[in-house]
Amino acid sequence: MRPSLRLGNVAGIPVGIHWSALLVIALIMAVLGTGVLPAAVPGLSQGLYWGVAAVVACAFFASLLAHELAHALVARRLGVRVGSITLWLMGGITELDGEARTPRAEAEISAAGPLTSLAFAAVAGLVLLVPHSPLLISSAVAWFALVNAVLGLFNLLPGAPLDGGRVLHAFLWWRYRDRSRADRTAAQAGQSLGMFLVAAGVLQAVVWSPVGGLWMVLIGWFMTGAARAEAFARSARSGLTGLRMRDVMTSVPDLAPSWLKVDAFVATVALRSRQSVFPVVDFSGAPVGAVSLETISALTPEQRAETNVAQLARKLPSDHVVAPDDPAARILDLSVEPAVLVVENGHVTGLVTPADFTRILMQASLRSPPRDDAP
Numbered sequence: 001m002r003p004s005l006r007l008g009n010v011a012g013i014p015v016g017i018h019w020s021a022l023l024v025i026a027l028i029m030a031v032l033g034t035g036v037l038p039a040a041v042p043g044l045s046q047g048l049y050w051g052v053a054a055v056v057a058c059a060f061f062a063s064l065l066a067h068e069l070a071h072a073l074v075a076r077r078l079g080v081r082v083g084s085i086t087l088w089l090m091g092g093i094t095e096l097d098g099e100a101r102t103p104r105a106e107a108e109i110s111a112a113g114p115l116t117s118l119a120f121a122a123v124a125g126l127v128l129l130v131p132h133s134p135l136l137i138s139s140a141v142a143w144f145a146l147v148n149a150v151l152g153l154f155n156l157l158p159g160a161p162l163d164g165g166r167v168l169h170a171f172l173w174w175r176y177r178d179r180s181r182a183d184r185t186a187a188q189a190g191q192s193l194g195m196f197l198v199a200a201g202v203l204q205a206v207v208w209s210p211v212g213g214l215w216m217v218l219i220g221w222f223m224t225g226a227a228r229a230e231a232f233a234r235s236a237r238s239g240l241t242g243l244r245m246r247d248v249m250t251s252v253p254d255l256a257p258s259w260l261k262v263d264a265f266v267a268t269v270a271l272r273s274r275q276s277v278f279p280v281v282d283f284s285g286a287p288v289g290a291v292s293l294e295t296i297s298a299l300t301p302e303q304r305a306e307t308n309v310a311q312l313a314r315k316l317p318s319d320h321v322v323a324p325d326d327p328a329a330r331i332l333d334l335s336v337e338p339a340v341l342v343v344e345n346g347h348v349t350g351l352v353t354p355a356d357f358t359r360i361l362m363q364a365s366l367r368s369p370p371r372d373d374a375p
């Protein structure tokens, strides 16, 4: 998930927000400003309802961020590097570079988030005990407490990608002393839970609330897919253990010289090659980007005669240029679009395209050994 807007760093961790999170803020404000608050305390001004709704929506987002920060800070304390935090439609994502080394560490990292949400709910619950507080404020605080309690409890459901799914995985890993077996059982639990939510959502949509039911179907559907994807990623990661980029890349790929006209490149290289993406190199052989057949085929023959390959080259982010001895598992953390270049001594020696990526994942899942790596 790439954030649409970077909010800055919190405790040295980059925090971003995806545009879909704004939908959630708008939805929360609408629900509070036109439904919950006017129903609880009728007869006040619209401006007051909306103002309180905006404050509560911001407080909710801060609590969501605290949930993710709890995961991130515990992970960092336990030696797992933290990439970034992104808030989006379904809550937050904390990207970790690597995995917990022990079942206990995995359990602590995973449980930290929901426990933080439940702590927010508990503190808000205590605020409600203050006597003589205005009804509008206590309604808003009660809603905040309820939503954080639901968030904490829902995330403890035992299905990946929910935190509870990871707690379950940690428990199974500790119990079986076999990480691969824990991967499979936790993934099955996640898929079953997702399917159960889909079924419950359909039932709810039919007999009670269509909107609420469809929302639950959506979440269940998302969870089923995510559980499958996570199981696949885990088996791929274990199948790539010990391999280097040079073991999985396409070696000595056909190159696209930046100074050639596109039609000359098509005639001399592209039509004879088995690649659909080409590293673009300058006179010295250094990589300057990548170009795909798709980009080239969008040009008219006249444009192909006039355009240099350099003008079509897509610049690659710095993490898309890797060394032959880098761990192969690094590509799991990248979006391979349009390509990852393997460079040695300033020259392109290998290439990983999206098509290669699919092959590498399939091979890795075939290679993935059942193993016992619990401490």
Ligand SMILES: [Zn+2]
Binding pocket: 067, 068, 071, 113, 114, 155, 163
């Ligand atoms: Zn969480």
